[in-house]
Amino acid sequence: MNPIEGTIDSQSKSETAAGVKAGVAAGDEAALHPMFHNPRKLRLFKERFFYGSILLATLCALGFLFYLLFSIGAQGWEHLDMDFINNFPSRKPAQAGFKSAIWGTVWLGGMTLIFSVFFGVGAALYLQELSPKNRFTSSIQVSISTLAGVPSIIYGMLGLGIFVRFMGMGRSVLAGSLTLSLLIIPVIIIASREALKAVPDSMRMASFALGATRWQTVRDHVLPAAVPGIATGVILAMARAMGEAAPLIMLGALTYVAFVPSGPLDPFTAMPIQIFNWTSRPQEAFHDLASTGIIVLLGFLMLCNSVAIFIRLRWGRKL
Amino acid sequence: MMSQKFTSPILQATNLNLYYGTKKVVKNLNMKIGKKTVTAMIGPSGCGKSTILRSFNRMNDFIDTFSHEGEILFEGSDIYKSKIDVTEFRRRIGMVFQKPNPFSSSIAKNITWGPKINGYKGDLNELVETSLRKAALWDEVKDKLNDSGLALSGGQQQRLCIARAIAMDPEVILMDEPCSALDPASTLAIEDLIHDLKQQYTIVIVTHNMQQAARVSEYTAFMYNGDLVEYGPTTKLFSTPDEKLTRDYIVGRFG
Amino acid sequence: MTSQLWAKISPWQRWRERMVIRGLAFTAMVSIFTTVGIIFILGEESFQFFSQVSLKEFLFNTRWAPLFEPRSFGIWPLINGTLIIAIGAIIFALPVGLGIAIYTSEYATGWWQKVLKPVLEILAGIPSVVYGFFALTQVTPFLQKIFPNIEVFNALSASIVIAIMILPTIASICDDSLRAIPKTVRDGAYALGTRKSEVTLHIVVPAALSGILASFILAFSRAIGETMAVTLAAGATPQLTANPLVGVQAMTAYIAQVSMGDVAHGTVEYQSIFAVGLVLFLMTLAMNLLSQFIVKRYARKYE
Numbered sequence: 001m002n003p004i005e006g007t008i009d010s011q012s013k014s015e016t017a018a019g020v021k022a023g024v025a026a027g028d029e030a031a032l033h034p035m036f037h038n039p040r041k042l043r044l045f046k047e048r049f050f051y052g053s054i055l056l057a058t059l060c061a062l063g064f065l066f067y068l069l070f071s072i073g074a075q076g077w078e079h080l081d082m083d084f085i086n087n088f089p090s091r092k093p094a095q096a097g098f099k100s101a102i103w104g105t106v107w108l109g110g111m112t113l114i115f116s117v118f119f120g121v122g123a124a125l126y127l128q129e130l131s132p133k134n135r136f137t138s139s140i141q142v143s144i145s146t147l148a149g150v151p152s153i154i155y156g157m158l159g160l161g162i163f164v165r166f167m168g169m170g171r172s173v174l175a176g177s178l179t180l181s182l183l184i185i186p187v188i189i190i191a192s193r194e195a196l197k198a199v200p201d202s203m204r205m206a207s208f209a210l211g212a213t214r215w216q217t218v219r220d221h222v223l224p225a226a227v228p229g230i231a232t233g234v235i236l237a238m239a240r241a242m243g244e245a246a247p248l249i250m251l252g253a254l255t256y257v258a259f260v261p262s263g264p265l266d267p268f269t270a271m272p273i274q275i276f277n278w279t280s281r282p283q284e285a286f287h288d289l290a291s292t293g294i295i296v297l298l299g300f301l302m303l304c305n306s307v308a309i310f311i312r313l314r315w316g317r318k319l
Numbered sequence: 320m321m322s323q324k325f326t327s328p329i330l331q332a333t334n335l336n337l338y339y340g341t342k343k344v345v346k347n348l349n350m351k352i353g354k355k356t357v358t359a360m361i362g363p364s365g366c367g368k369s370t371i372l373r374s375f376n377r378m379n380d381f382i383d384t385f386s387h388e389g390e391i392l393f394e395g396s397d398i399y400k401s402k403i404d405v406t407e408f409r410r411r412i413g414m415v416f417q418k419p420n421p422f423s424s425s426i427a428k429n430i431t432w433g434p435k436i437n438g439y440k441g442d443l444n445e446l447v448e449t450s451l452r453k454a455a456l457w458d459e460v461k462d463k464l465n466d467s468g469l470a471l472s473g474g475q476q477q478r479l480c481i482a483r484a485i486a487m488d489p490e491v492i493l494m495d496e497p498c499s500a501l502d503p504a505s506t507l508a509i510e511d512l513i514h515d516l517k518q519q520y521t522i523v524i525v526t527h528n529m530q531q532a533a534r535v536s537e538y539t540a541f542m543y544n545g546d547l548v549e550y551g552p553t554t555k556l557f558s559t560p561d562e563k564l565t566r567d568y569i570v571g572r573f574g
Numbered sequence: 575m576t577s578q579l580w581a582k583i584s585p586w587q588r589w590r591e592r593m594v595i596r597g598l599a600f601t602a603m604v605s606i607f608t609t610v611g612i613i614f615i616l617g618e619e620s621f622q623f624f625s626q627v628s629l630k631e632f633l634f635n636t637r638w639a640p641l642f643e644p645r646s647f648g649i650w651p652l653i654n655g656t657l658i659i660a661i662g663a664i665i666f667a668l669p670v671g672l673g674i675a676i677y678t679s680e681y682a683t684g685w686w687q688k689v690l691k692p693v694l695e696i697l698a699g700i701p702s703v704v705y706g707f708f709a710l711t712q713v714t715p716f717l718q719k720i721f722p723n724i725e726v727f728n729a730l731s732a733s734i735v736i737a738i739m740i741l742p743t744i745a746s747i748c749d750d751s752l753r754a755i756p757k758t759v760r761d762g763a764y765a766l767g768t769r770k771s772e773v774t775l776h777i778v779v780p781a782a783l784s785g786i787l788a789s790f791i792l793a794f795s796r797a798i799g800e801t802m803a804v805t806l807a808a809g810a811t812p813q814l815t816a817n818p819l820v821g822v823q824a825m826t827a828y829i830a831q832v833s834m835g836d837v838a839h840g841t842v843e844y845q846s847i848f849a850v851g852l853v854l855f856l857m858t859l860a861m862n863l864l865s866q867f868i869v870k871r872y873a874r875k876y877e
Contacts (some may be wrong), residue, residue, distance in 0.1 A: 024691025043769060050771035054681065057673030059692070061745075063737055065697055075711075122601030130595050131602070133383065140602050143609040148856065149792070149862030153826050154612060156833075157851050161615035163809055165839070182608050189605070202420035205378060206480070210433035210487055211410030215591045220432060220610070232558055236699075243701025246801035250833045271701045272802075279806055281709045287711055294704050301699060308693075407583055438583070 009160055069298075088258040089274060093285035101274035102147030103260040105242055105300070108270055111177035112184070116223045117234055119181065120188030124230075127189070128196040147186040155183045156250025159310050164251055171252045174264040179247050184237040191233025195226040228315035235308040239301045245272035248280055271297045275316070327352035328392075329491060329521050330375055335389035337370050339382065344370050346388070348414040351490075352538075357513060357522045359531055359536035359553065363573065366542040368525045371540065372493050374458045376525065377405055379407040394490075410437050413484030413492045419476035421468030421483070426460050428467045429479055430486045437487070444563075446486055453483035455512050474505020481512065484521075494524040498531065510535050529569060533557050541565045617856055619848030626842050632849065638812040638823075640846050641832075647846060649853060651812035655729070657855075658683040659804055660797035662733030662818055663740060668790055670737070671744030672779075678745070679752040680774050688704035691746070700740035705735040706806030714807065727809025727821035735803050740793040747792065751785020752778060784872030788865040795861035799854065825854045 062114040087097020123140075131137045159179030169175040199222050248254075248270055254277060257269040271293060278290035327329040337345035345367040351467060352358050360368040370379065380387040386548040390397045398408060410433075430450050431443045439446070439515050447464065460471070460493060466477055478495060479518035484492055490529050494513075498506040513522060513535045527531050539562075549556060550564045560566045567573060568573040623834045624632070625726070635648025678690050713731045717724050724730070755778050763773040809821030810831055823831075829847045837843045 003369075045771075047769050047771045050775070051681065054673040054677040057670045057762075058682075058694075059676045061670065061674055061697065061738070061741055065693070067714075068700070068704075068738075070381075071712055072704070072708070079675045117606045119601045122598045123604065126595070126602040130598060137602075140605055143605045145866060146859065146862070147605060147608055149795060149858055150612065151796075151801070151826065151858055152827055154616075154851055154855055157829070157848065158608070158612050158615055161619070161834070162611055182604075185604060185608070188704045200420075202416060202418060203422065205381075205414075205416060206420045206422065208381070209376060209378060209405075209409060209414035210437075210483065211406045211408075212433070212436055213406050213591055215594055216436045220436070225423060237652035239699060243699075244828060245701070245703045245705070249830055252833065254834050260730065272701050275707065276802060276806070279703070279710060283834065290707055291711075294707060298704070301701070304746055305699065404583060 006229030015250065016247065018030065026293050029207075031137070038133065040089045070300075072291045072294050073266060075288055076293070076295045079288060079292035080295055084289075088268075089277075090258075093102055093289055096278075096286075097290055098271070098274060099298060101271045101293065102267050104257070104268040104270040104273075106262075106269060107173045107261050107296075108177050109238060109242055111264065112148050112172060112180045113234070113238060115178060115181035116237065116241075117254045120234070120237075121192050121230060123185070124189045124196060125218060125223065128193045129222060130214055144186050144189055148190065151245040151246075152183055152244050153250060155179055156247030158252050159247060160180065160252070169265065171255070171267050172265045173268045174269060175251055175259050175271070176248055176253060177264075179251060179253075180241040180244060182245055183247060184241045186238065187237040188230075188234055190227070191237065192230045195229025195233065196222060198229060199225045227313050232308045232312050234309070237303040242304070243272055243297065243301060245270075245276050248273055249276070271300070324468040325351045327354065328352055329394060330523070331392040332371070333390050333392065334386065335371075335374075335391060337379070337387075338384075338386045339370075339373055344545055345374075348545060348547050349418055349549060350540065352521065352523060354515060355519070355521055356398045356538055357536045358540065359490045360523065360525045360537045360540045360542060361527070361532050361568075362542035363568070364527065364547075365544075367545045368540075368542045369449055369495055371542075372495055372523060375491070375493055376409050376414055378404065378414065407437075410487050411487035411490050415477070415480050415484055415492065415494045415497045415535055417496045419480050421471070421476050421479050424499065425465045426468050426471070426479060427464040430483050431485060433487050435560050442481065450482040450486040451479075453485050453516070454478045454572065455508065455515070456482055468535065474501050474506070474508055477501060477509060478512065481509075482518075485516075485546035489520065491523065493520040494522065496525055496527060499527065506531070529557075541568065543568070577824075612855065615847050616852040619845050620852045621869050623842065623845035623849040627849075628846075630850070636814055637869060638828075640843050649850065650815050652823060652825045652828055652850060653853070654802075654814050655812060655827070656798055657807065658729045658816065658818060658822060658826040659722050659732045659736060659808055659824055662729060662795055663736035663797045664790065664794050666734060666737035667740050667744055667793060671741045671789070672748050672786060674741065674745040675748030675752055676774055676779070679749045680770070680778070682686075691749070695742050695815045697738055700739075702739065702800055702802040703806070705739055708804040709735040709807035711805055721819055724819040725821050726805065727808070727811070728819050729822045730818040732804045732808040732824075733818065735807065736797050736800055739795050739800065739803070743793045744789045744798060747789035748782070748786050751782040751789075754785070766822075784868050788868045791861050791865040791868070795858045795865070797824065797859075801830055801859050805830045 033147045075169055084097050085102065086099055088099050089093060089101070090096040127137060127140060154167040159175060159182070163169045163175035163178050164171060167175075169178075202282060203225065204222050206287065207221050212220075251271055253267070253269060255267065255269070257267055259266075275293040277292050278293065281287075330352040332348045332350045335345060335348040336343060348371065360372065362368050372409045374387060374391060375393075375398075377496070379387075387399060389482065391399060393408070393412070396403065398543065422432065426430070427447050431446050432448060436439075448457060448461075451460060456475060459475060460466075460479075465480075471479060477500075481492070481497075498509050501509065510531065515535075516522060523531075524535065536553045538551065539553040539556045540561075541548045541556065541560075543564055549560055549562045551561075556565065557569060560569065587664055632647055632649050635646055636650050637646040637648050639646045640652040674694065678687060678694075709731045712726065713734050714724070714726060717728070717731055759777060760773055760779060763777045767774075804824040805827040806825060808824060810823050810827060812820045812828065813820070813825040815822065828850055832843060832847045
């Protein structure tokens, strides 16, 4: 991108450098005229320095990412065995395991998926395809864009006030998954609307011209065509929800749970909460456990992400 | 301006003004379209011909800024005022679009979907065959009815779209520049098809191609800048047009 | 003409369709309920709080000590904690994020460019509790080598990991707004005989300034709302300080701390987290509205 030519006498180069290509071909357009004070070496140095610094910024970020993954991997690798996955948490680091956290996250994930897809995709269909333009829908728009920026801990306070206390669900899987659903519904709505927007209008017109109603059109043509995009958005939002600890801690889920939930009204723990719990203890041994937990959590999230990438590559470009 | 006299027109526009926002795109249109005729609408782009076509089956409803004055009668009743369900009435007026737009499902499903949602009680397999035969596509696709409609060539896709419209047993078929995205061979196939279809259906076709209008239609309407300049039998309009504007357009002085 | 084979749309069918659409409209209303719910919950408990603690004390007292005697409810130490961490994070993240965006949009090419963006997005996908862990076990020990008198819990460590966390937000929004600058603008500059870095810095970046500003505000708002990393790394000592090497308590960390303890419902300590939550909500809301305003106001310049 910046082919730098040694020290050719720049005076001998003619005015052709003023062409459109000059910037790309670079290197030789300095000091065209005695009236232009154009210290070529300084400019070249600046060019290299600039390129060097942005490259450095990028490599730093990448380096940080790999160091983070590597250091956690190195620290937690040792504990990663079946005992860790099959044991419940314990005060003795040597026996402590991740079982209740893993199953708690699975429970939360399943129920959050159901609630958030139902409400998120439903709302996106309504807003993008079926709604009239009026004050009602524009107030929904406003609230969605407001909600998308609300910190997750505030959702936790909402869940605490509404689900745990007002509705009396207690610190249950149900309350946790409803709270996480509220957190990601705006994200799912926005992603699903983008996917619906990408469905060509000609498909809707073809359907309407056959005498289909709006709902028939959406159900049989628009929604199926948008499913890959929606699924990608849903999975990415789910990955975010499964990594959240703050809203669950607000609900009071940071307790010792040594069992697998057997129903939606049981108390629960979850992977990020258990990791937080281990991290906040002073003993080094628990930190090792935390890093093992992080390996499992990140493995789980990366699995989600690869499914999303797979869906996008496999079905994404059909239309 | 002259207008064609049909004793029992299937479509009739009376004092029709069409607007996008405040812009009047069709001005005071009076036009009758006869049963089982092929009517071509020609004119330079932006003259309002597509807008008229799209108001015949109320596809303009989907454009927020669209509004209308005057009336359009379909078999005597005003489609914008009477209480017929708009979706039910669109079933009776088929439409073929500029770009082929088959659904992303199988060839057979492309055809059966419309009848199904409209409560068709007949034999669907038979309907697929008759519709594809009428659209002159049967021989090419009879062995791959379960293949995706999107796997066909452009010309085949457009005939599939015509078959899809025919399957609804419509009275009118509106065609919005149906050949503009096709190669010459496919265009020819579609034009032949229009010849066959006029035995049974009323066809209104918008085209920017004057030769095509001359080849396929019995009546031609020339639109310019929102006005219906001239409307009459195709042979007359192309040989001895009444209006100077029409003559200038036909000989290619503008547009 | 209509043959017997075609059914009329039955009233039942019409009714069913209307019900489906109403049902979907209801799902869309969940967003309104959520917004109203948040405002109601925060407002209601805050109201209780302010009936016991004066607004004057909340806004003008400079000590935050809600859990032990003598109690004192001055919000400033918490805001100070939040801001020192968030400002620190932005100081790191903005130049680096913008640098990355310039690199990915203007310099990187081919497969490298295609791979780079999603790989950097991974940084945004890592849960914040992981960043908290990393801050405590890696960043702080590293900082202790540079600043021997740094405290175990300190704002700087939290700032650094939050900077990493918000990098992708800044980089991806800046990247989009840099790409939105049409090629003709660049060509115009190149035709004057300028180098790539000069075109980028003097022409392209200023033209994309609104997007860069919006990304900055959005990232700042995310930094303010971040909970787990600040709870784990920055500590729980609310104080007014500009020193990033000592422990502070952010608003979110205070809320988390109280909810982890056994504070009874209905007490002033319990209500205090909602008052703090309200301040947090209003701050992030203001910033999000501002960034949306900037994007809307300046987005259409080049169309």
